[in-house]
Amino acid sequence: MAPAMCFNSNVSYNACAGRVEIYHGGRWGTVCDDFWDIQDAQVVCRQLRCGYAVSAPGNAYFGQGSGPITLDGVACSGTESTLWQCWNQGWFSHNCAHSEDAAVICSESDLRLVPKKDWLAVQLVEGSGRCSGHVEVYFEGMWCTVCDDFGDEKEAHVMCRQLGCGTAVSAPGEAHYGQGSGPILLDDVQCSGTELYLGQCSHASWFTHNCGHGEDAGVICSEDWPTLRLVNGTGRCSGRVEVFYQGTWGSVCGGSWDLKEVHVVCRQLGCGQAVSAPLGTHFGPGSGKILLDNVHCSGEESHLALCDHDAWFTHNCGHEEDAGAICSGKGSLCVLNDSE
Numbered sequence: 001m002a003p004a005m006c007f008n009s010n011v012s013y014n015a016c017a018g019r020v021e022i023y024h025g026g027r028w029g030t031v032c033d034d035f036w037d038i039q040d041a042q043v044v045c046r047q048l049r050c051g052y053a054v055s056a057p058g059n060a061y062f063g064q065g066s067g068p069i070t071l072d073g074v075a076c077s078g079t080e081s082t083l084w085q086c087w088n089q090g091w092f093s094h095n096c097a098h099s100e101d102a103a104v105i106c107s108e109s110d111l112r113l114v115p116k117k118d119w120l121a122v123q124l125v126e127g128s129g130r131c132s133g134h135v136e137v138y139f140e141g142m143w144c145t146v147c148d149d150f151g152d153e154k155e156a157h158v159m160c161r162q163l164g165c166g167t168a169v170s171a172p173g174e175a176h177y178g179q180g181s182g183p184i185l186l187d188d189v190q191c192s193g194t195e196l197y198l199g200q201c202s203h204a205s206w207f208t209h210n211c212g213h214g215e216d217a218g219v220i221c222s223e224d225w226p227t228l229r230l231v232n233g234t235g236r237c238s239g240r241v242e243v244f245y246q247g248t249w250g251s252v253c254g255g256s257w258d259l260k261e262v263h264v265v266c267r268q269l270g271c272g273q274a275v276s277a278p279l280g281t282h283f284g285p286g287s288g289k290i291l292l293d294n295v296h297c298s299g300e301e302s303h304l305a306l307c308d309h310d311a312w313f314t315h316n317c318g319h320e321e322d323a324g325a326i327c328s329g330k331g332s333l334c335v336l337n338d339s340e
Helices: 038-047 154-163 259-269
Strands: 004-008 017-024 027-031 053-055 069-071 103-106 122-126 132-139 142-146 168-170 184-186 218-221 227-235 238-245 248-252 274-276 289-292 324-327
Touching: 017 069, 038 053, 038 103, 038 154, 053 154, 122 154, 122 218, 132 184, 154 168, 154 218, 227 259, 227 324, 238 289, 259 274, 259 324
Parallel strands: 027 069, 142 184, 248 289
Antiparallel strands: 004 017, 017 027, 017 103, 053 103, 122 132, 132 142, 132 218, 168 218, 227 238, 238 248, 238 324, 274 324
C-alpha cells in the first residue's frame, strides 16, 4: 500500500493546518522537524491540495504525536509531488522525540482557528504576485495593516522568510502599493532579522499606533522580483540589458540611459563596476517586448527595478534604442573604442 499523508491537530478545523502525519507500514506516524522549513511545507500543502505554505512550525506546535516517528531529516527542493520523494533518513530512522514533531500551516486553512503562540499569518497584497505588496497580518478574524516605522530591512527579511519568498529586496513605505482599508495592527516593529515569524519581533501593543494608512508598510522579496541578464556580449557581464517580468524577457529603452543605470545593473549581477553604457544596436536589437523606458537611477540602488521608470510595458521607443551595459567583471569587454 502506498504511503498516505494527513494533518492532525488538537484543534478541530479543516485539513490544511496541523501536525504532519504519514501512514506507512500500517501505522500513522509523525515527521521530525530536523531541517524542516518552508520548502518542505510547500510539498505538503501541494500534496494535500491546500494551496501554498504560509508557515512550517516545528517543536510540536500543534501538540505531540503518540505513534512512531516515520521520517526525519526531510530536505525538499519544494518541487516534489510527495513528501517522501524528498531526501530523508529512511523510514522510521530518526534521532528525535515527539517534542520535535513537524507541522504545516497552508493558505487554505482557517486562520481564525490556528493557535496564535508567536505565529501570525501574513500576506503581501496589491503587488505583482504573492511575494510583493503591502503587508497585512491576520489577527482576530481580520486582515490588518502594519505601519512603516521600520528600523531597516530586517523586518522585510523576516516577512520573506515566513512566506517562503526568498530574501528581502526592499521595504517600501508610505503606502507604495496603495492604502489598506482595515485596522492598523502593528507599529514600531523591530526584528533582529533571524526570527522565523513576524510575531516573534518586538512591537507596540496590538492596535497601538501613531500612523495612518498613508504609511502602510510594503515588502518586495527576491522570489517576486524582476531578474536581469545581459545578452549578446562577450560574457555574462556585458550585453543588451534584458529584464524578466511577468513571464517574459524584454529589453530596456535607452532614453536617459547612462553610467548610473549601468552601475546598478553591474551591482545587481555581481559584475563589478560600470565601464560603459552603449545604446542602440551595439549588442543587436531585441526581439521581445520593451519592458522599461525612462529609467532614472541614483546609482545607489541594489536592483534596476528600484530606479524611477515609466510603468511596465509603457514606452515610446523601438528596439533600435535598446540599452546595453558593459561591466568590469569577468567575461565583460572592458575597453570601448571611441567609435563604439
